[in-house]
Amino acid sequence: MQKLRCIRNKQENFRMPENNNIEYGLFEGDPPRLETFKKVSIVPLIFLIFYEVSGGPFGVEDSVQAAGPLLALLGFLVFPFIWSIPEALITAEMGTMFPENGGYVVWVSSALGPYWGFQQGWMKWLSGVIDNALYPVLFLDYLKSGIPALGGGFPRIIAVLILTVALTYMNYRGLTIVGWVAVFLGVFSILPFVVMGLVAVPKLDPSRWFVVNFDNINWGLYLNTLFWNLNYWDSISTLAGEVENPKKTLPKALFYALILVVFGYFFPLLIGTGAVPLDRDLWSDGYFSDIAKILGGVWLRWWVQGASAVSNMGMFMAEMSSDSFQLLGMAERGMLPEFFGKRSTHGTPLTGILFSASGVILLSWLSFQEIVAAENFLYCFGMILEFIAFVKLRMKYPAASRPYKIPVGTMGAILMCIPPTLLILVVLAIASLKVMGISLIAVLIGLVMEPCLNYSKKKKWLRFSTSSDLPDLLVHNNSEFSESLID
Structure with a gap:
């Protein structure tokens, strides 16, 4: 009788679908959160997304080397419609449907079960850490022209360690600090390209924008560069629980960040390819x-190099915030040991930060192209699970509360996922055997790790718990619910 009373109490918290069968359990309103720590407002959130995805045009140069000016420019105009906009829209809908830390892990768990939710978390976390290993590499690549000693050897290793430790400490101090630092760094990163554009006007030759040679295109490098520079829109969802009023703030921030990112890529490419004679090498x-330096002199070169440095700092901090809060969210859902869910006195996930920083240091020896290819491969697997979860939740639970909903029906949701899915298949197909092998080994590790963690939970070797601050996200079909009443 007591069990029946508890089930009835839970039933009051479930949203009732139109067919009067209880199919989806989701508390209305924002889930209760720790109110001790200040939440992230819309302006810092925009720049956190900006740095999760972009951080400025640093790293897009390879698109011109791979395919020439015309295809590089077209790529950064067309690619957002194929990938960025669908991913951002899905993130807005699912992130407001599940406004808690863990983001896409919770989406996939709710649609496909905790096993696949864990696989999503493993692949996306590993992809994020690999991605974060890029930023010390890019940082030093921009500085080595002015400081040649940073090009390799012991000085480069020391520089990577110092940079990683300093930025990791900033993440430890709090997400709101990271957010407002991202605003300052974002403005500083964009300004030199505005000045470069003004200086370049007299030297622009529009005919240079239309140069293309279809017999000399490195499609693998071209697509990987576009894909890497225009993805990770979903990363911000892993810290949705730290956002002020996420059901309204998150969709707006994604919209403004999308405009900022596309402009931040296209304008510098337009200036760089139009004002300087082309040498793809x-x-x-x-x-x-x-x-x-060619357009404005040494002072402008140093400004761009400084902007690159702070941009990579911003991207590092934003990515580490996403990665570490993802681990915290997984621990709050009982997917990882309890110590991953412990917060520092600043409200930050200390264990998650340390794990993410360690991964960055271990992977920072890889080359730029190897890092991009490896993280793209793992990221693709995770995105396939996200698309499946998005469509399945639309089909099975259409009446569930969605504070922001993409204005398309079920068929429209399916059609929206087709172009990015085809792109994923292309990115996977062009991967080298080395990258493919390493990535598949990483996936296999995740497939084995989840049952091992469950076994350690049963044996009580590690302590797991589910946070009481989170809502029940229980998915029942009618027969399962009836069976629970009988039991």
Whole structure:
């Protein structure tokens, strides 16, 4: 009788679908949160998303080397419609449906079960850590033209360690600090390209924008560069529980960040390819600083290099925030040991930060192209699970509360996922055997790790718990609910 009374109490908290069968359990309103720590407002959130995805045009130079000016420019105009906009829209809908830390892990768990939710968390966390290993590499690539000693050897290793420790400490101090630092760094990163554009006006030759040679295109490098520079819109969902009024703030922040990101790529490419004679071999990491020197002199080159440095700092901090809060969210859901859910006195996930920083240090020896290819491969697997979860939740639980809902029906949701899914298949197909092998080994590790953690939970070797601050996200079909009443 007591069990029946508890079930009835839970039933009052479930949203009732139109067919009067209880199918989806989701508390209305924002879930209760720790109110001790200040939440992130819309302006810092926009720049956190900006740094999760972009951080400025640093790293897009390879698109010109791979395919020439015309395809590079078209890529950064067309690619957002194929990938960025669908991913941002899905993030807005699912992030407001599940406004808690863990983000896409919770989406996939609710649609496909905790096993696949864990696989999503493992692949996306590993992808994020690999991605974060890029930023010390890019940081040093831009500085090595002015400080040649940073090009390799012991000084480069020390520089990577110092940078990682300093930025990790800033993440430890609090997400609101990271957010407002991101605003300052974002403005500083964008300004030199505005100045470069003004200086370049007399030297622009529009005919240079239309140069293309279809017999000399590195499609693998081209697509990987576009994909890497325009993805990770879903990363901000892993810290939705730290956002002020996420059901309204998150969709707005994604919209403004999308405009900022596309403009931040297209405008510098337009200036760089139109104002300087084309030499595709020179278009590699750090070439924008050379263009700045040609157009404005040494002072502008140093400004661009400084902007690159702070941009990589911003991207590092934003990515580490996402990765570490994802681990915290998984621990709050009982997917990881309890110590991953412990917060520091600043409200930050200390264990998650340390794990993410360790991964960055271990992977920072890889080259830029190897890092991009490896993280893209793992990221693709995670995105496939997200698309499946998005469509399945639309189909099975149409009446569930969605504070922001993409204005398309079920068929529209399916059609929206087709172009990015085809792109994913292309990215997977062009991966090298080395990258493919390493990535598949990483996936297999995740497939084995989840049952091992469950076994350690049963044996009580590690302590697991589910946070009482979170809502029940229980998915029942009618027969399962009836069976629970009988029991």
